[in-house]
Amino acid sequence: MDYLWIMIGSALGGAARFWVTGFVAEQTGGIFPWGTVLINVSGSFLIGFFGSLTGAEGRFVVGESARLFVMIGLCGGFTTFSSFSLQTLNLMRQGEMIRAGGNIALSVVFCLLAVWLGHVVAVAINQMKGA
Amino acid sequence: MDYLWIMIGSALGGAARFWVTGFVAEQTGGIFPWGTVLINVSGSFLIGFFGSLTGAEGRFVVGESARLFVMIGLCGGFTTFSSFSLQTLNLMRQGEMIRAGGNIALSVVFCLLAVWLGHVVAVAINQMKGA
Numbered sequence: 001m002d003y004l005w006i007m008i009g010s011a012l013g014g015a016a017r018f019w020v021t022g023f024v025a026e027q028t029g030g031i032f033p034w035g036t037v038l039i040n041v042s043g044s045f046l047i048g049f050f051g052s053l054t055g056a057e058g059r060f061v062v063g064e065s066a067r068l069f070v071m072i073g074l075c076g077g078f079t080t081f082s083s084f085s086l087q088t089l090n091l092m093r094q095g096e097m098i099r100a101g102g103n104i105a106l107s108v109v110f111c112l113l114a115v116w117l118g119h120v121v122a123v124a125i126n127q128m129k130g131a
Numbered sequence: 132m133d134y135l136w137i138m139i140g141s142a143l144g145g146a147a148r149f150w151v152t153g154f155v156a157e158q159t160g161g162i163f164p165w166g167t168v169l170i171n172v173s174g175s176f177l178i179g180f181f182g183s184l185t186g187a188e189g190r191f192v193v194g195e196s197a198r199l200f201v202m203i204g205l206c207g208g209f210t211t212f213s214s215f216s217l218q219t220l221n222l223m224r225q226g227e228m229i230r231a232g233g234n235i236a237l238s239v240v241f242c243l244l245a246v247w248l249g250h251v252v253a254v255a256i257n258q259m260k261g262a
Binding site: 085 | 133134139140141143144145146148149178199203204206208211212213214215216239243245250
């Protein structure tokens with residue numbers, strides 16, 4: 001059953017990734033892979049938030065299936081390292097070294113900030129009295 | 132139809148990711164996220180290889196659906212930025228700053244080398260005479 005939930009989550013995450021990538025490329029002209037950055041940053045936020053909200057010290061108790069569905073399925077299927085690598089390579093091959101370096105720096109820094117922020121927000125919710 | 136192929140590819144990629152992660156954690160003890168590194172490096176190699184082998188100057192002509200299935204579906208569903216972010220955060224929270232930094236450096240450097248190597252191998256095959 002674990003695999004079923006992960007596969008459904010990954011399928012939904014992958015479809016959402018394709019949609020967001022296309023939409024963002026349309027809006028921004030596609031010179032810089034903003035879509036992939038947005039996907040990886042928001043997916044990193046979600047895994048940090050959901051992981052800490054439903055973890056051992058979390059306020060919300062959910063089954064292992066729900067955690068696998070959201071964290072391994074949805075977040076894992078939504079985010080991508082392969083497109084990040086390919087888009088960085090393509091920028092380098094076009095001689096766009098500053099954009100390539102910017103893509104690496106932005107992706108790594110903002111994804112780490114996002115997963116940390118998701119964790120911090122979840123911890124704050126976990127510690128709220130009442131509610 | 133594009134979405135169907137992407138969802139099937141992402142589902143298969145996500146299931147494979149879960150299996151590889153578990154298998155590698157079993158083999159290595161799980162102190163360092165080697166599974167995610169392996170996944171992201173091999174997925175980056177595959178997207179670079181397949182992309183250049185079947186692209187505009189590639190030797191193999193495949194339909195757009197096949198490219199979406201492999202590159203956006205399989206590779207995108209297999210690789211993950213969210214687990215990379217979460218695992219790096221967890222190492223930092225455990226005070227394992229060297230392991231956290233190592234995870235970032237290894238992931239970024241080896242994924243970029245892998246996508247480049249995939250591209251180079253594909254170009255070499257594209258340029259082979261005969262065959």
